Every structure is written in C-alpha cells, then in structure tokens.
Amino acid sequence: MWKYKRILPDKNFILGMCAGIGLCLYIGLYFFQNSFKQPVRKFGEVLNYIQKYHIDTIDNAKLVELTEAALSKLAKQLDPHTTYIDAQQNAVSRNHLKSQIEGIGIEFVLLKDVVYVLHVIPKGPADQAGLQVGDKVVKIDGHILKEANFNSNDIVLKMRGPKGTPVKVYICRNNTKDLIEITIIRDQISIPSIDAGYMVDSQTGYIKLSQFASKTYQEFIERTNQLSEQGMKKLLLDLRDNSGGYFETALNMAEEMLEPGKLIVYTKGKYKGFDTKYYANGKNRLGKLPIIILINENTASASELLAGALQDHDRALIVGRRSFGKGLVQWPIEFKDSSVLSLTVESYFTPSGRSVQKPYDKRINYELDLYNRYKQGEYFHADSIQLDKTIAYQTSAGRTVYGGGGIMPDHFIPIDTTAHSDYVNELVDNYIIQQYAITYARSNKQKLEKLRLEDYLKIFCVTEEMVGQLVEEAKKAAIKQVFITDPIKISIKNLLKAYIAKTLWQYQGFYSVYNKTDTTILKSLQLFNQAEALLQEDITYIAG
Template sequence: MEDQKPKNTLFQMRLPIFLALAVICGIFIGAAMSKKGSEQNIAGNYLRFAEILNYIQQDYVDTVDVDKLVDYSITQMLEKLDPHTAYIPARDRQIADAQLESNFEGIGIEFNIIKDTIYVVSPISGGPSEKAGLMAGDKIVKVDTIQMAGNGVTSADVFKRLRGPKGTKVLLTVKRKGSAKLLTYTIIRDKIPTYSIDAAYMIDKTTGYIKISRFGDKTYDEFLEALNDLKKQGMQRLMIDLKDNGGGYLDRATNIADQLISGNKMIVYTDGKGTKYDQEFRARIAGAFETGPVVVLINEGSASASEILSGALQDNDRALIVGRRSFGKGLVQMPVTLNDGSQLRITISRYYTPSGRSIQKPYDKEDASAYDSDLLARYQHGEFFHADSIRFNDSLKYETSKGRTVYGGGGIMPDVFVGRDTSEYTKYLMELFNENVIREYTLNYYQENKAILSKMTYEEYFKSFVVTDAMLKDVIALATKNGVTYNDVQYKRSKSFIQNNVKAYIARSAWGNKGFYQIYNQKDEIYNKGLSSFKEAAKISE
C-alpha cells in the first residue's frame, strides 16, 4: 500500500511562520516577565503547544475543531490560577458584557453554565421570568423543543435561544430541586429594564430604604436620584439593602461610598504584583448624605462591589453592618481584549478595606471544589443560624477608624449578626415555593381582580388589604392540585409567612418592586433587625 501523503492546508503552510514569530515573541515576553529568563521558558512552551496542535490538525484520525481545543486548554490552564481569572471566547462576549447593561430584550435571567447545565442564578427583578415564576437554582433542561442539558451547551447557545424580540414566546422546561417532575413555563419576551435599584421608599417619616440588586452601568445615577428623592421626603437616616447583590462595576460602588463618607478618607485600595496595579480610592466630593445614621444589610450572597461598599462604610465607622457574613470575593480582574475578539479577565490585584482587611476568602489553586461549595459548608456547620459557629483567627483582627474590632479572612462580618429564622420555614412552605404555588396563585388572583385593584392606591392596599382564610384555602387547593401534600401542623407554623408572600406578590403585579419590597420586608429578619439597630448606628457615626 502506498503511503498517504496529505495535502498541506493553509494552516500548515503558515505554521513555520507562526512558530518563528512565537519563538521570537516568547523570548521577548519571557525576558520582560521574568527576572531569570532560564526559570520561565515561555518560548519553549509556546513552541511545544503549537507543535502539538499541528500534529492534531495534520495527523489525528478524526476531524477536530482546533478552536474549541484551544479554548478548552486555555480554560483548564486558568483554573490553576484562582477562582475568578477567566477566558471568554469571542462568541460569548456579547452575553458576558450584557450582564451589566441597562436594558435588552429577552426573558430576563442571570445564569451560569456548570457541567453542561444551565443554572438560573437569579431572575431579573420585574422581568418576564420572575413574573412567570422561575427561581434561583432552577436548571433549564429544554428551550422549546431543543435539549439544553448535557450536550456541550454554551453561553452563546443560551443567548441564541432565550433572547429575542419583545412579544415572542419561548417554552422552558425546568428541573427544580425538591420537585420530582419537570416544570414548564411559557414566557413572553419583553424589554428587560435592568434597573439596579429595585426599590426606594420611606419606611417611616425619617427612615429611607434603598435596595441595590447589582452595580451596573446606571447604578450610581439611580442611587443618587433615589437618595435625593428620599431626602426631599424628610429622610434623616438611611438603610441600604445589599443582600444577594453579587457586585458589578467597582467605580459605581466607590462613588456611592463617596456620597456617604466625608473628607479624603480611604474607601478601598488594591495591591498587586509590584506597583503597576496598586490603586487607592478615596472620598473626594461633598456627598449628599455624609451625616445621619446608616444601616447596611448584607448576607452570604453579597459579593465583590457590595463588600467594597459595606467594608468601606464599616471601617470608616460610617454605617452599622447587619446580617450574615458576605461571600468573600476580593480579587480584581482586568479585562484584556485579544486579537480575535475574545477576552481574558485576569486577576491583577486584591481588594483591601481601609483597615487593611482582605475581602477574598481562602482558595486552593489545585482544588476548586472547596471554594465552590463554601456556602454549603457554612450552612452545614451552622454559620447561617448562629454567630458562635464562626471562628476568627486573632492574626486577622483589625480596627476601624474609631477602634472597633473587625476581622479579615474572607468576606465582611456584620457588626450585628442575624441568623436565619427557622420558626416559620417548614417543609410544606418549601414545597409551596418549589412548586411555584404562591406565585401562580397571585398571578391568577391579580388577573381575576385587576379591575378592583386598579381602583385602589398602593397606600390603601398596604394598610387595608387582608389575605383572608378563604384565599389561603384556594392556595392550599392549588398546592394539592400541584402535588403538594397538605400538612396542617406545618401550614399553621408557616401561615403568617404565606399570607405576607401572597400580599407582596399581588402587590408586585399591581405596583412593581416598590410595592413588593415594602410588604415582603415585613417578614425579613435581617431587615427588621436593621430597623431596630439605628440607635447603635447613630452611636458609631457620631
């Protein structure tokens, strides 16, 4: 048999040139990046990688998508660095950048892809998915008739299937934890107004409340508008709700801090390799609310920019922090756009609060599993419920500007700890949420009573609307229809919480997020503890 001599491809013909350039560039890069060139043979590694790619392209038995191989190898390499350095292929850039845009058209969810499975991180407040009943943690297994789980799904695939013109429909099949059957939702796409201030209102005659869901491109403008509006209504003390705020743009967080912190005080600083990426962010303007008590609410879902804002206010004794220990994301990524349109988001430094605390929680470069399961570990050893379950190393003890003790080691530990309230949380209540019973009921109720509700002001609804026992019987009946077995003892424990949620979700349909949070917060343990902590907040800011 004659030897098969394959024809050279354009890639193969250009390869010697690429290799020569790689060697030359590698030499210069190696010299620039390493104090001892012999210790980092970048040129040699460059050549070895290109050589392997060439053999795969030329001789491997099956047809191979070399671009996908390169993407995979880069991703695997970066996993050995830290949990937040990432590579985003060009095809995924639009989706990644859209997370913090002020609006787009689609179904309105934030998502992650983990092991070929689409997880709903959060339905965007006020968007079609939230109204339909999608919940954080849901796994999207099918979009229309297209299987979306276990088949190498990418962010580009999700973008293609879920986004689309306003008014078009999409059918989602969802797997929800605790539910044996798959759930289906028909969602009508809409313009997604990604406001980052979910609600701003006066709790009482002197207390203002602002909930920030993320730090997007318009967050600072929205915050300043809300702050000034509340001041006009007589606000003398302020509650900022950062619970479950996963972060966003650094400068939006520091600008908000600057509205609350006086003088030239430190807000946050970064420390990287050498001094190239070292920065200090200080207060620089006369802020709109530099005096008056401030309470900030955080929990385990508060991360990154949320931790920068709460850490700055805590270390400068400008606010009392109430809730549970925050997530612990304190690594700074610099976006580097590559020649093909892809992007490297490389960690260049760490964030530190004014007292010198590192926000970043520990991680093992060789094993990401412990980092990924950190919140589950906190839950299992009781940190979500009891402050004494948290152990701090004395070597990580720091002091605020007035000498109060605070701790580093990952995340922001609140001044006032609030454990999860388990008295009303029953298995029956969880099944109502898992089967989407309360949201389904309230959407139906709103549609059936829209004419009556439209004649009411929100103030009338807030003060006088009562979720009756007859309404609750209908909720129970719907739950039974959806496969939730009634449990009288657990129902009675959860009754007050169910009533509050029913009233809040009806209000969301009629008056949006402002109407929702003003009612929903009445049963939120962190909110209520924060509201009773303003005297202490006033003392630390004197």
C-alpha cells in the same frame, strides 16, 4: 586612630561587572522565554497532530471549540475568579451590568422546557406586543424549546438582539391548546439596579440595591433625593444578595457618605504597577445621615468593599450575616475575537488593611463554603462563625474588626427559620407561590388594578382558601407535604401577598409587603440609635 579610606573600583572592573550582570540577565531571560515557549509550542503541536492524523476528520471550527474549552479549564485552575469566556459568553456577561440592553423586556424562568414569564417591563417591547405575565413561551423563532434543549443563557441570547429587529414567540395562555403567535420588535430596555426605595416610617428611607451597574450611582442619587424630600433622616441600605458589579460605582457611592480625603479601598498584587489607593474626593452629600447597611452570605465583591469602607471609618452600622468573601481584582484582557481572559492580578483591602477575600488554597472547601457555613450553623448562631480572629484590625474609632473571609457584621441577625422553612423554600424554588400569585392577579385583575399600593398594603388579605389552593398546587408538583403550622401559614400568606403585589407594582410592591415581616429589617430599625452614635464617635455605645 585608624582611618577609614574609601576605595573605588577601577573602570575595567565596573565594565566587567556590568557585562557579567548583562550576561546573567540575558541567560535568565533566554531560559525563561524558552521554558514558557515549550508548553505553547507543545499545545500547537498537539492540535496539529490531531488535525493531520486523527481517525476522524475534524474541521477548524471543532478545533477552535476544543481550544476554547482548554483555555477555560486552564483559567479555572489558577484561582476561583480567573475566567476565560468566549465571545458569546462575553456578550451575555457584558450586557448583564449594562443599565440599558437591547432586547424584549421580560423576566422569565425556564421550567420543564417552557419559558414562564414572571415579569413584563411596563411599556417595553414585550408589553407593547401583548405578552403578559404568566404566559408560557414554547417556541422562539421556529425553535421548539422541548426539542432545542436550550438552557437559560440560550434563551437570553434568542431574546436579545439589535434594536429594531423582530423575534417571534409562540405562547400558551390560560392553558389553552391553541398557541398564540406574537412578534416582538426589540428595543432599548432600561434595567434598574434599585429594586425598591420607599419610606419605612416617617424618618427612615429604605433602598434595596440589587447590583452595581453602569447607572446605579445615578439611580442612587435620584432615589436618595426623592426620599430626602419625603423627610428621610435615616437610611437603611439593603445589600443582601447583591453579588457586586462595577467597582467604580461602589467608589462613587462611598464618596456620597465619606468625608473628603478618606481612604475607600486599596489594592496590592505581584505587579506593583497595578497597586492603587482610592480616596473620597469630597462629595459627602449624605455625611450627616445615620446609615445601616444590611448584608448576608450572598453579599459579594463591590458590595463588600462599600460595606467594609463604611465600617472601617465607623460611618455605617453593618447588620446581618457574614458576607461572601470575594476580594480579588480581575484584569479583563479582551482578544480580537471578543473572547476575554479575566485574570486575577491583585487583592482588595479595606482602609484598616483587611483583605475581604476568603482563603482559596483548598478549592473544594471554597466551592462548598456557603454550604459548609449552613451545615456548621453559622446562619443561625454567631458563635458558629469559623473565622481566624487572631488577626484583628481597628476602625478609625478603635473598634475591632476582622478580615480574611468577608465582612463581619457589627450586629449578627440569624435566618428566620419560620420564614425560611424547608417547605416554604421548596414552594419558592419550584415557583409554586409565584405561579399561583400570577394566576390569582390575572383572575382578579379588574379588582386589584383599582387599588393603590398604599391601599393594597392596608386592606388586602390572603385567605385560608387561597392557602389551601396553594397547598393543592404544591401536591400536584410533587412537593413533599408537611403539617402546615401557624408560622408556615403566616410565611406563605406574606409571600403570596408580596408576589401578588409584584405582578402589579414590580419589586417596589414586593418589598413593601415582604419587609413588613422581615426580622432583619424589623431588628435593624431598633439599632439606629447606635448608627447615630457612630456619627458622634461614641464607640462605648456600640454593642458589637
């Protein structure tokens, strides 16, 4: 028999091989560093030439501005979600997800160079200074808005500032000619993430979550506790139009609904040091509660991950329309000047292995994705959804789910075309209904303030006369006129009643009215038997 003999290389051979490998690594690193240094050096040289020889004198501030613009453009070329923002933009972005900010406490819209006040936070600085819903701000700290050419971000920056500092606004109220001067002292403002939370019926709790901010989880715990005390046996969690926010907040919420040890989400990328798996740590406080989660095309990022995790573990029934499809992980790199590069480094995956992220190789298609979905009829017919179904995944109980382009709902519910006609959408987009509601609420303040929300829901009716007045306001605003059919009239009446309620009881009032005719809400309430079946892992009962 032929015997195998292990032959070991001698010492000199090993040393020579190590030296060769080291030399190759050195040469490779040298050329990589130099190839990387070349564009950096070139960029510096270009700036130097501009500063020294350009026909116009360009100061350093202008060169910094040009450099910031170049970095921003570079970031945008990498993928749809890598961004570079300067210090000022970073301050606005960072404040957006804080549950507390320092400012004056209003919600506004910029209409024709006028700040129109839509909501004033009760007992906030603006409220205490006398600013009212419906006021029109035409001047801020000496800046006349028509002349200053401010955009909405500029207004936000002017309104916000350190606690205890003043901001002076000049307003027009009730269309009077003389401006009213109001000085507002900035203070801490609490911004809730839960727009509404109430009992839809004797057993079903409803929570409308607008974002995942720093205190969202705490709000969620408090609101679910309140609803449980009121008899909640089922939960309807509305994540429609929720664009995401803090990933950790979504994780904490998932742990309230998943058994200990369940995988919530994991990440994968080129640099393996970032790869992470996130598991539920044992809270599961709502573990026995049937849950339905509502999503739509504007449900994105953290809200998609929460919905995906609960769907993969057959823990919640997902109802609505396909979500946005944003599943990339950004690493925020903050520089000394407080500018930030949010660099995409990994992708999120749901427990079954689905990537939430939709394709972005053709950027024009990515940017027009929601528009294309609408044109292709996806919002109206489930058969029109263009998603690669050749790659399927399995939930814990064996149900088939798909990835690569958002979260597909278990039950598709189309847009209600009667409630979202082009005419009604224009009335909302141009703030015709909102302005009429504010004017009506102000004119009938004494009568309306005597009502509780429960009484308002039962007895208040929008009259034909009010609809007629609203249509006349639309004509003045050059909204294209249409024949007012009964469905359009019903939609206008419901929206008008909802926006009047918002002026009195904030978003709690709005959704308490609006949801009574929301087809997605009404149909979801009929699906809780299937959400209950998921708890029993009876997948034969799920329609799919």
